[in-house]
Amino acid sequence: MKPIGVVLSGSTTETLKIQLTLEGERLAREGLLVLVEARRGEDRALARIDRIVPVNEFYLEGDLWSEARRRGLEPPLLEEAARRYTVAEATVLGRPGDRGLEELQAPPLPGDRVRLLGPGELREALGLGEEEPGVVWFGELLGYQGLGLPLDVENITMHVGVFGETGSGKSYGVGYLLELLSRIPLGGGLEGALPAIVVDANGDYMDYHEAYASGRKVGAYRRVYRLVFPGSPARYRPYTLPITISLDGFTARELAEFIITYKTGGVELNELQVSALERALRELEAMGYGFTELLTSRVGLVYETLEDLSTGRGAPIHAQTARAVRAAVEKFHRDIVEGYRVISGRPSLDPGFVDTLTREPGLAILDFSAEGAPGVPLPVRQLVVAYLARLLYKQFTGYKTRGEERYLVLVLEEAQNYAPNPRSYPVAWSLARDYLSLIATQGRKFGLSLVLVSQRPVFVDPVVLSMLNTWIIYRLPVEDVAYVSRAAGGLPAGLERRLTRLPRGVAVVTGQMNMLGFPALVRTGRRSVGHAMGRTRVVETLRRLYGGGGSG
Numbered sequence: 001m002k003p004i005g006v007v008l009s010g011s012t013t014e015t016l017k018i019q020l021t022l023e024g025e026r027l028a029r030e031g032l033l034v035l036v037e038a039r040r041g042e043d044r045a046l047a048r049i050d051r052i053v054p055v056n057e058f059y060l061e062g063d064l065w066s067e068a069r070r071r072g073l074e075p076p077l078l079e080e081a082a083r084r085y086t087v088a089e090a091t092v093l094g095r096p097g098d099r100g101l102e103e104l105q106a107p108p109l110p111g112d113r114v115r116l117l118g119p120g121e122l123r124e125a126l127g128l129g130e131e132e133p134g135v136v137w138f139g140e141l142l143g144y145q146g147l148g149l150p151l152d153v154e155n156i157t158m159h160v161g162v163f164g165e166t167g168s169g170k171s172y173g174v175g176y177l178l179e180l181l182s183r184i185p186l187g188g189g190l191e192g193a194l195p196a197i198v199v200d201a202n203g204d205y206m207d208y209h210e211a212y213a214s215g216r217k218v219g220a221y222r223r224v225y226r227l228v229f230p231g232s233p234a235r236y237r238p239y240t241l242p243i244t245i246s247l248d249g250f251t252a253r254e255l256a257e258f259i260i261t262y263k264t265g266g267v268e269l270n271e272l273q274v275s276a277l278e279r280a281l282r283e284l285e286a287m288g289y290g291f292t293e294l295l296t297s298r299v300g301l302v303y304e305t306l307e308d309l310s311t312g313r314g315a316p317i318h319a320q321t322a323r324a325v326r327a328a329v330e331k332f333h334r335d336i337v338e339g340y341r342v343i344s345g346r347p348s349l350d351p352g353f354v355d356t357l358t359r360e361p362g363l364a365i366l367d368f369s370a371e372g373a374p375g376v377p378l379p380v381r382q383l384v385v386a387y388l389a390r391l392l393y394k395q396f397t398g399y400k401t402r403g404e405e406r407y408l409v410l411v412l413e414e415a416q417n418y419a420p421n422p423r424s425y426p427v428a429w430s431l432a433r434d435y436l437s438l439i440a441t442q443g444r445k446f447g448l449s450l451v452l453v454s455q456r457p458v459f460v461d462p463v464v465l466s467m468l469n470t471w472i473i474y475r476l477p478v479e480d481v482a483y484v485s486r487a488a489g490g491l492p493a494g495l496e497r498r499l500t501r502l503p504r505g506v507a508v509v510t511g512q513m514n515m516l517g518f519p520a521l522v523r524t525g526r527r528s529v530g531h532a533m534g535r536t537r538v539v540e541t542l543r544r545l546y547g548g549g550g551s552g
């Protein structure tokens with residue numbers, strides 16, 4: 001393979017200066033992985049180009065030609081006669097060893113050749129076999145066609161963050177990742193799917209459901225379910241279930257907080273009202289009632305208890321508080337129980353559902369888009385996610401104690417709505433956050449992984465964020481770069497600088513799943529199933545609407 005550069009003096013075991021060949025000048029990009037035939041080919045080293053600096057001695061600051069340039073004159077033969085070269089600065093990633101990359105013992109020598117990786121060389125350099133079990137190859141490494149970044153599926157249990165501004169390609173990328181996780185090489189030619197639940201904010205994953213419903217296979221998933229709110233027009237489509245939850249797993253305090261903040265819009269927590277309702281619910285619980293029946297068919301009992309607790313001398317609840325609490329319970333009942341019909345004694349999201357999904361690997365998409373969740377406000381979606389996170393946590397701790405091993409990935413789009421940063425993003429109720437941080441801190445031991453997707457990581461709870469160990473970072477707004485880079489354990493300056501300029505679909509991947517062990521620039525691969533939701537057709541639509549020969 002032709003060299004793209006030659007190592008210059010001053011290189012060390014950590015950083016290299018490379019003078020690029022003409023071919024190299026054409027090919028090299030910041031972020032490109034290269035192979036150094038170190039010590040005249042006796043050793044090899046993998047390196048990443050971080051900076052490219054073209055030099056022309058006739059164009060130096062303050063040189064002899066400065067005045068001519070000032071006057072707009074072009075002295076002849078400048079291009080032809082000048083000393084011209086391009087220097088690439090690169091970071092040494094390591095030398096191929098028996099078990100992946102190892103530290104370099106001695107620096108490459110000046111004059112050593114630098115070239116692109118050949119087919120299979122990255123795999124060999126990392127000590128991976130062909131079809132290595134548990135390794136999926138993500139997208140295409142910058143500058144290479146058909147060469148993906150190897151991801152270690154085992155480490156997904158340490159959670160993943162996918163960040164980037166709107167339109168940067170996050171949802172497409174997560175869909176692509178799910179496709180990879182739906183056919184993980186297991187060895188001996190076998191492929192397996194990692195069960196997944198996606199909280200789909202905008203219908204970005206619906207194509208998978210449609211593909212499945214029309215008879216196509218989606219990796220090794222046995223089933224692809226779509227879950228919609230009972231009021232959705234899509235409710236009776238094939239392989240579609242209603243989103244219904246039970247209230248029995250919540251504590252009286254949690255429910256009281258939810259019901260009161262739901263009424264007030266959550267501006268601030270009215271502690272008096274919350275504890276009054278908590279008390280009423282506790283009393284009824286002690287009498288053997290479950291919260292689901294109490295807030296659905298037996299809501300009258302709640303009103304009566306509130307009444308009892310607030311009448312007579314020395315009543316523990318002030319009459320005015322009781323009235324306000326009753327109004328909150330009425331609103332909860334009217335909206336959530338009767339309106340959205342999301343509470344049920346026999347919820348669709350139940351232990352049996354999780355059991356089937358993880359036994360016969362499936363993909364369940366909670367459709368929170370306008371079609372799947374028509375008019376359903378954020379607090380109700382938060383309630384569902386809190387319920388789900390809690391259900392999964394309990395179910396998986398159960399598997400663990402029974403010695404049954406199961407795995408599931410929970411993908412949360414718009415994660416800031418469910419695990420909000422209390423300092424920068426005060427959204428009404430944050431019970432979901434408590435359970436999500438429980439999964440973030442403990443889930444690994446139980447086989448529960450989080451994939452959090454957000455446009456604004458600054459708005460995501462820092463505790464949850466600090467538990468993420470793999471980062472897929474698409475184009476970021478300037479104000480988020482430092483925050484994300486720090487949270488992701490620091491990025492090389494060259495890559496950090498590029499985060500605001502990444503084209504759609506290109507990401508920096510870093511962290512535990514990245515088997516290179518160093519942040520890499522990757523272009524998301526092609527989804528095998530399309531992505532209708534993300535597409536916009538402004539021009540086409542304008543032409544159709546208004547382009548009919550001018551008559552309208």
Ligand SMILES: Nc1ncnc2c1ncn2[C@@H]1O[C@H](COP(=O)(O)OP(=O)(O)OP(=O)(O)O)[C@@H](O)[C@H]1O
Pocket residue numbers: 164165166167168169170171172173202204455504505506523524525526531533534535536
């Ligand atoms: N690697 C890719 N190859 C082809 N098309 C892509 C790729 N990545 C993204 N796209 C397309 O770009 C558009 C925007 O991508 P996507 O919807 O994934 O962005 P996003 O970051 O999730 O945005 P938002 O935060 O608004 O949901 C979509 O039409 C998507 O299909």
